[in-house]
Amino acid sequence: MSKAGGFHHIIRRLSMSTYPQPTAERANELVANYNRCYDLVQSIAKQYRPSPVRLVAVSKLKPSSDIMGLYNAGVRHFGENYVQELISKSKELPKDICWHFIGGLQSGKVKDLAKHIDNIWAIETMDSLKKCKKLASLLDGSRAPINIYLQINTSGEDQKSGFSKDDLQELFDTVEFLKSDDCKHLNLKGLMTIGSFAESTSGDENQDFRCLVDIKAIVDEKFKTNLELSMGMSSDYEQAIKQGSTNVRIGSSIFGARPPKGT
Numbered sequence: 001m002s003k004a005g006g007f008h009h010i011i012r013r014l015s016m017s018t019y020p021q022p023t024a025e026r027a028n029e030l031v032a033n034y035n036r037c038y039d040l041v042q043s044i045a046k047q048y049r050p051s052p053v054r055l056v057a058v059s060k061l062k063p064s065s066d067i068m069g070l071y072n073a074g075v076r077h078f079g080e081n082y083v084q085e086l087i088s089k090s091k092e093l094p095k096d097i098c099w100h101f102i103g104g105l106q107s108g109k110v111k112d113l114a115k116h117i118d119n120i121w122a123i124e125t126m127d128s129l130k131k132c133k134k135l136a137s138l139l140d141g142s143r144a145p146i147n148i149y150l151q152i153n154t155s156g157e158d159q160k161s162g163f164s165k166d167d168l169q170e171l172f173d174t175v176e177f178l179k180s181d182d183c184k185h186l187n188l189k190g191l192m193t194i195g196s197f198a199e200s201t202s203g204d205e206n207q208d209f210r211c212l213v214d215i216k217a218i219v220d221e222k223f224k225t226n227l228e229l230s231m232g233m234s235s236d237y238e239q240a241i242k243q244g245s246t247n248v249r250i251g252s253s254i255f256g257a258r259p260p261k262g263t
């Protein structure tokens, strides 16, 4: 979660040959964008909380060479939305990348995530007890535990995934499962949400983020946890940090606009 640059430039030449590389111009652009976001994230974070906020660089639909441009400067946390794209990138890129899966999680793809990506660091979009149990049953301790964020549909929009914000029973059952002795290879890390477009542009306190903060308080109290909050994207991360986010997911402000999926 550090700023790009520093001593990493020295070891950069060593890794240049084997991985896909961006042009020098593109690398400079990416690092400048990342550092601009990083500085803003940490300067806001400093006013609101004692520890730094994790910046996840969301690289979906962007080439592996872009990822290497930031990797060479020391960035390790990257977010991807599509299982097949994540599998192919993870195969061709360095193994010390900490991948965050942040896309819609289909039951049929849980196995691919568990089996094909050794260095998956977090699944941020876990949205049912059933998928959680399925994932747990596929892991045997041969790899580091996977961090799990439970996604909450705080805006209540039909097209968004996540546990219900109104009936918390399944969320409670899932937290209980994750904390039980039956579940050694998953680590409950926090809660995650995607704010609605309307809330991200309102300019006032974001009610979706507020909802996630309130649910965290309930879960922390009930289960004696201290959950992280993954909330905030390019359009609303400043507000998210003000409201307590510990993990922001930023794509277009670092990599530029994305091509439409499927091109």
Ligand SMILES: *Cc1c(COP(=O)(O)O)cnc(C)c1O
Residues within 6 Å of the ligand: 058, 060, 081, 102, 103, 194, 232, 233, 234, 235, 249, 250, 251, 252, 253
């Ligand atoms: C694409 C995506 C992001 C990044 O979005 P930007 O607006 O490009 O910063 C963050 N979180 C999730 C869940 C996403 O799907």
